[in-house]
Amino acid sequence: MSQAGEVLTADEGVPPVDLRGDAFADNPRKVLAEALARGPVAKSKRGYEFLSYSLISDAFLDDKLDTAGPDHYERLGAGESVIWFVNNGLLSTMARTRHDPIRRLMLKAFSFRNIEAQRAEARRTATEMLETWIGDGEVDIIRQLTEYYPIRVMSAMIGIPREDIPGFAEAAHELHLLAAVPMAPGFPRLEVALEELKSYVRRLVEARRAEPQDDFVSALLAAQEVENKLSEDELIGNLVNLIFAGMGTxxxxxxxxxHDIVKAGLWEELYQHPDELGDMINESLRFSPVTQFVVRIVQDDTVLGGREYPKGTRILLNLLAASRDPEKFTDPDRFDITRVNDESRLPFGWGVHRCLGQPLARLLIEEGLTLMSNRMTEVTVTDRDRGPHPAEMLGGSTSMTLSFSAR
Ligand code: HEM
Structure with missing residues (x-):
């Protein structure tokens, strides 16, 4: 360990952690807790894993770290459409010179007022979906609600007609391959999906140009004309990104x-005390963050946590590990809605890339849970898959069966 003030090299005494072995596949939390007990950094095949809450908080705010940019995708052998998307649409990978003004423009659309205006649509959409199965007593809640409800509300907000969604939903779904580890095998499918989405969004933009409406596409077009802030490629790319970014997450x-609320035995509590909804959502965001890590590349030599990381180093901010850091969260493996936990920097990121869609995501979850607790009782989780390999960026189940009685 370092003497006070001494700066270590990135590698010195850093223990390895195996994220590909059976132990991690069986029990990722245990492997990460053991690694964190050894120190705030570990080395995996992916790069340096930052595990502690405080180190990750510092890293989010260090301007010498940034997300992996287009050159990273080029090195991996990505095709033309993927490269086009990471340059023009994927806000988190764009060069900062384009990212910052485009983010500012997008933030206007994600203002508190605009997001609150989606509440009625969220309620209406979730109710419509729930009515189709509420009499059944059993439901795969992912297939029948959580999977298509966000994209329907997002589409209404953007200005996409409901009847168009089935035409591009599959392609939008395919973009989750951008978060796969390894990513390269998914490139051919990504090319096809992106071409489909681009041509759909192009047609939509042309329609709104000819006949503007009161929606996000028309507002972006107006901003493009007046302020000349977005190129045509950026306009198309960012709309594709919005369709995709909020879906899987x-x-x-x-x-x-x-799942967490049912398993913690709090379903009836939620019904009786709806004012606890925010605490339950916050605790679930901590307890089960679906974005399991984010990637950072060192842009210029920097010192973090007493170690020097040279330019080009790949660092993984391991949100899964930090969300159970005992130095930050007392008794971290307990689902406890009374803990003071109103920060969002782990589940939604922090700093220049913090999630643009956080208020919308919260609103969708709030409305969905409120409706479910008002209409469903005696809820149990009878089946749930484990989701992708825990070393993937986006975790969480892909199917979950609930049994319940209607109330
Ligand atoms: C619960 C759901 C969600 C979670 C857990 C989540 C998580 C995250 C995280 C961790 C980041 C930071 C990535 C990084 O630092 O590298 C991020 C960025 C982003 N998110 Fe979300 N997100 C969610 C929902 C949404 C929604 C609904 C939208 C849009 C409608 C959205 C749009 C974005 C965008 C555009 C960025 C990139 C921001 C930038 O680079 O400036 N997200 N999200």
């Missing part, structure tokens, strides 16, 4: 919240 985080 919100789907899975909503499903995890249902």
């Amino acid at each position: 919100t789907t899975k985080q909503f499903a995890s919240a249902i």
Whole structure:
């Protein structure tokens, strides 16, 4: 360990952690807790894993770290459409010179007022979906609610007609391959999906250009004309990104919240005390964050946690480990809605790339859970898959069966 003030090299005395072995596949939390007990950093095949809450908080705010940019995708052998998307649409990978002004423009659309205006649509959409199975007593809640409810509400907000959704939903779903580890095998499918989404969004933009409406696409077009802030490629790319960015994450985080609340025996509590909804969602975001890690590349030599990381180093901010850091969260493996836990920097990121859709994601989960607790009682989770390998960026189940009685 370092003497006071001494700066270590990145590697010195850093223990390895195996994220590909059976132990991690069987019980990722245990492997990460053991690694964190050895120190705040470990080395995996992916790079340096930052495990502690405080180190990750510092890393989010260190301007010498940034997300992996287009050159990373080029090195992996990505095709033309993927490279086009990471340059023009994927806000988290764009060069900062384009990212910052585009993010500012997007933030206007994600203002508190605009997001609150989606509440009635969220309630209406969730109710419509729930009515189709509420009499059955059993439901795969992911297939029948959490998977398509966010994209329907997002689409209404953007200005996409409901009847168009089935035409591109599969392609939008395919974009989850951008978070797969390894990513390269998914490139051919990503090319096809992106071409489909681009051509759909192009047609939509042309329609709104010809006949503007009161929606997000028309507002972006107006901003493009007046302020000349977005190129045509950026306009198309960012709309594709919005369709995709909120889908898988919100789907899975909503499903995890249902699971955690049921398993903690708090379903009736939620019904009786709806004012505890926010605490339950916050605790579930901590307990089961679906974004399991985010990637950072060192842009210029930097010192973090007493170690020097040279330019080009790949660092993984391991949100799964930090969300159970005992130095930050007392008794971290307990689902405890009374803990003071109103921070969002782990589940939604922090700093220049913090999640743009956080208020919308929260609103969707709030409305969905409120409706479910008002209409469903005696809820149990009877089946649930384990989701992708725990070393993937996006965790969380892909199917979950609930049994219940209607109330
Ligand atoms: C519960 C659901 C969600 C979770 C857990 C989540 C998580 C995250 C995280 C961790 C980041 C930071 C990535 C990084 O630092 O590298 C992020 C960024 C982002 N999220 Fe979300 N997200 C969710 C929902 C949404 C929704 C609904 C939207 C849009 C409608 C959205 C749009 C974005 C965008 C555009 C960025 C990139 C921001 C930037 O680079 O400036 N997210 N999200």
